[in-house]
Amino acid sequence: MDLNALLSEEGRIDPPALYARLHRAGDAVAVDGGVQGYAVAVHGFDAVAQVLKDSRFRQLDAAYLDLTTPQWRRHPALWMLRESMFFTDGPVHDRVRQMIGGAFTARRVNAMEDAVAALTDRLLDRLAELAADGPVEFMGEFAYLLPSSVMAQMLGVPQEDLAWFRPRVLAIGAILELDGGTWRNMVRADTAARELSAYFTELVAKRRQDPRDDLISLLAAEDLSDEGLVANLITTFNAGFVTTTHLLGNGLTMLLERPELRAGLTAGNVASYVDEMIRFEPPVQILVRWAPQDADVQGLPVMAGEAVLVMIGAANRDPARFADPDRFDPTRPDAGSLSFGLGPHYCLGAALSRLEGQVAFPALFERFPKLALAEQVSGAPKPLILRGHDTLAVSCHG
Ligand code: HEM
Numbered sequence: 001m002d003l004n005a006l007l008s009e010e011g012r013i014d015p016p017a018l019y020a021r022l023h024r025a026g027d028a029v030a031v032d033g034g035v036q037g038y039a040v041a042v043h044g045f046d047a048v049a050q051v052l053k054d055s056r057f058r059q060l061d062a063a064y065l066d067l068t069t070p071q072w073r074r075h076p077a078l079w080m081l082r083e084s085m086f087f088t089d090g091p092v093h094d095r096v097r098q099m100i101g102g103a104f105t106a107r108r109v110n111a112m113e114d115a116v117a118a119l120t121d122r123l124l125d126r127l128a129e130l131a132a133d134g135p136v137e138f139m140g141e142f143a144y145l146l147p148s149s150v151m152a153q154m155l156g157v158p159q160e161d162l163a164w165f166r167p168r169v170l171a172i173g174a175i176l177e178l179d180g181g182t183w184r185n186m187v188r189a190d191t192a193a194r195e196l197s198a199y200f201t202e203l204v205a206k207r208r209q210d211p212r213d214d215l216i217s218l219l220a221a222e223d224l225s226d227e228g229l230v231a232n233l234i235t236t237f238n239a240g241f242v243t244t245t246h247l248l249g250n251g252l253t254m255l256l257e258r259p260e261l262r263a264g265l266t267a268g269n270v271a272s273y274v275d276e277m278i279r280f281e282p283p284v285q286i287l288v289r290w291a292p293q294d295a296d297v298q299g300l301p302v303m304a305g306e307a308v309l310v311m312i313g314a315a316n317r318d319p320a321r322f323a324d325p326d327r328f329d330p331t332r333p334d335a336g337s338l339s340f341g342l343g344p345h346y347c348l349g350a351a352l353s354r355l356e357g358q359v360a361f362p363a364l365f366e367r368f369p370k371l372a373l374a375e376q377v378s379g380a381p382k383p384l385i386l387r388g389h390d391t392l393a394v395s396c397h398g
Pocket of ligand 1: 085086087097104235236239240241243244247278282283284287288339340341342344345346347348349350352353
């Protein structure tokens, strides 16, 4: 595969068209061209699952950056990401994951349902107020605010600080894109990382003095270095909503563009709708792993130090796994997807984001039965790693 095809405007406008071509070529292809260092792109459902569970392949950790980007420690953003559980493997990862995972178990998440419903209602009230003046910007006024408010409540971040977070979180997200590590993006992400670290360091100190019933207080009492604690708080907080924001934006667009889908949505089937949205338009399309030793994927060589593009968005459209994969079908008997990853880094927030979607979509249509797009959705190219709309104008009349 020519990586440029994926990173081209066309690839970023319509990745499923490229995915269909990839599936005709088997389960994995050698990568040529484009960004250096990627040896193989793996896209077959079972082959992707295998790589994510294979301990020969690791997250893009500090050892990888030492090889590829020797100056990386000078960048607070890269340093912060590498301190977090996202980009570590082995015992350190397992220990931190267990600590933080305890806050997101199915039981704890279920207990959040009333809180999610209450936050949703409050945001819908605000949408109703804003709607008096014309179309409303759904991404900023709802899709961002719901998941970030939920995460803020769980972690113990004051709600009034959320507006401050958004540009900083977006700046960190930008460098995660495959070709996002430009000088300009890095400068912004480094500034954001410095500011976010200072913010959380102060909050941790406050909670140590005056603990509350929240995740920051719980973790502040654990045996974790201060840098590790702050890095994990920032990344978990960010991960908790950059993705769910896009689930809400992508899912709503699908429903508003296709009246027959929207007509079929009920409180009884919303869980299947949300799961199918997550399969069909995953907020994260691609994961990346690297091989510290020579390895192979489906017989294709990956030399020590090279990386693998793990195409979860393509796996979700694999015709060998899903009948008619390019059809949105919430009743499909072969439901399931790799949108939350798999294996040791499987998303800790899967249950929480599902819950948010299941609460939000019915509530939106109940409050605004005539909810509609206020303008045509932009067909501009979108990122692949955190894929969704920047803005989405909707009209919320009665
Ligand atoms: C629709 C929403 C979401 C999607 C599509 C999503 C997707 C993912 C994916 C694909 C991974 C695996 C990364 C990898 O293997 O390289 C992941 C990991 C993770 N997600 Fe999510 N996520 C979502 C929501 C959330 C939420 C609400 C939280 C809040 C707690 C969260 C927290 C995490 C954490 C902490 C990890 C890292 C786990 C580890 O490294 O062991 N995510 N997510």
